[in-house]
Amino acid sequence: MNLAEGVQIVTFGILGVMMIGAALGVVLFSNIVYSAFLLGGVFISIAGMYLLLNSDFVAAAQVLIYVGAVNVLILFAIMLVNKRQNFSPLPSAGLRKIFTAIVSIGLFALLSTMVLATPWANSAPPVAGESSIVLIGEHFFSDFLLPFELASVLLLMSMVGAIILARREYIPDQLPASDLPQTILTLPERPRELVSTTNNTGDSNT
Known part of the structure; x- marks a missing residue:
């Protein structure tokens, strides 16, 4: 070595x-x-x-x-959606932990068996001078085109869901009705200052 x-x-x-x-x-x-x-x-x-x-x-x-x-998206979603609340423990929390441990150990055993059973020494070595970017592009647009497009749609749905969850608190359940009807595309008129008549008469005398 x-x-x-x-x-x-x-x-x-x-x-x-x-x-x-x-x-x-x-x-x-x-x-x-x-x-x-x-x-x-x-x-x-x-x-x-x-x-x-x-x-x-x-x-x-x-x-x-x-x-x-x-x-970074996961961190933003956690910081926007997560609330500081004291959650009460569930009655079946211990059973869920046991079930999670069994599933995790089973997955670890399955992956370990796959790693040990795979003939790694018989795998073909990479061809010298062959660019990995060209091979990835060929596989993306030929063999894996459908999974690639489905993954992009899934990411778009996740982004929309994160935006909806983040803005859920700012959307009121019922909009308050205004007492005075407002005309569409009009702005409230600014109050105008009235010019005193004394100043006008004084200016005219001079």
Whole structure:
């Protein structure tokens, strides 16, 4: 093992530990704002993994889209919608935690089995000189065109829903009826100051 392979292994270990620690913090922290910040750490760790795989375009897209757009949108939604309220504990909270733990352990076992059963050594190495941007563009507009368009529609629906939730408190249930009818496209007239008659007579005498 040469120096380059050793650096790659150490970098992979650091990124893996940072990713797992940040992911556990997202789940275990009681403050949802801290969880959102740690989710950004998970995204950055994944971008580092992409750099180790020589996928520079995917790593840059990971940082720009997920960290710079999605994570910031999540933070804005949390800060706009979240309220400081003391929630009463649910009677079946313990049962839900047990069910969540079972599902999480099952998913972890399934992913671990998939990782161990996949023949990684038999995978084809990347072709030298072949740009990843060209390959991604070809797959986006040929094989994955429908999922790409559906993802854009889903993001648009999420943005509209976040705007509606953020503006829900500012929309009154019933608009107050005005006592005086107002004419459309008219502005209230400004009061005019009356000129005193003494000044006018004094000016005329002079």
